[in-house]
Amino acid sequence: MSFFDKMKQGASDAAKKAQQTVEITKLKTQISLKEREIEKSYAYIGEAVFHSYRNGDWKMAGKDIEGYCLHITGLRRDISVLEAKIKAVKNEKECSCGKIVPLEVKYCPACGLPFDDDRSFDEV
Numbered sequence: 601m602s603f604f605d606k607m608k609q610g611a612s613d614a615a616k617k618a619q620q621t622v623e624i625t626k627l628k629t630q631i632s633l634k635e636r637e638i639e640k641s642y643a644y645i646g647e648a649v650f651h652s653y654r655n656g657d658w659k660m661a662g663k664d665i666e667g668y669c670l671h672i673t674g675l676r677r678d679i680s681v682l683e684a685k686i687k688a689v690k691n692e693k694e695c696s697c698g699k700i701v702p703l704e705v706k707y708c709p710a711c712g713l714p715f716d717d718d719r720s721f722d723e724v
């Protein structure tokens with residue numbers, strides 16, 4: 601590789617890295633927005649319980665609580681999708697055992713589980 605090619609290569613690697621950082625920052629922002637919404641939902645649950653308590657029976661909040669819990673469950677699911685996307689951007693993936701490995705690895709070094717490479721994060 602010529603000096604010039606090496607320089608070009610270095611520059612495009614740097615550009616790729618910068619693009620990666622932008623992408624990861626964007627995903628992390630989305631995650632913190634969703635985390636904040638979860639916090640808010642927890643507060644609403646507390647408020648709903650207290651409101652019903654003041655009206656004579658805290659269990660009356662049941663329907664509201666269920667709605668908020670469903671909302672939180674959805675948000676948590678969104679967050680794990682976003683976390684998986686961050687790993688994909690970093691060229692990493694996570695085994696179901698929790699081990700984080702490079703994207704090209706075929707078997708988990710910790711538990712030996714084979715990875716299903718047909719699964720693309722873009723489909724999520």
Ligand SMILES: [Zn+2]
Nearest residue numbers: 695697708711
């Ligand atoms: Zn594993």
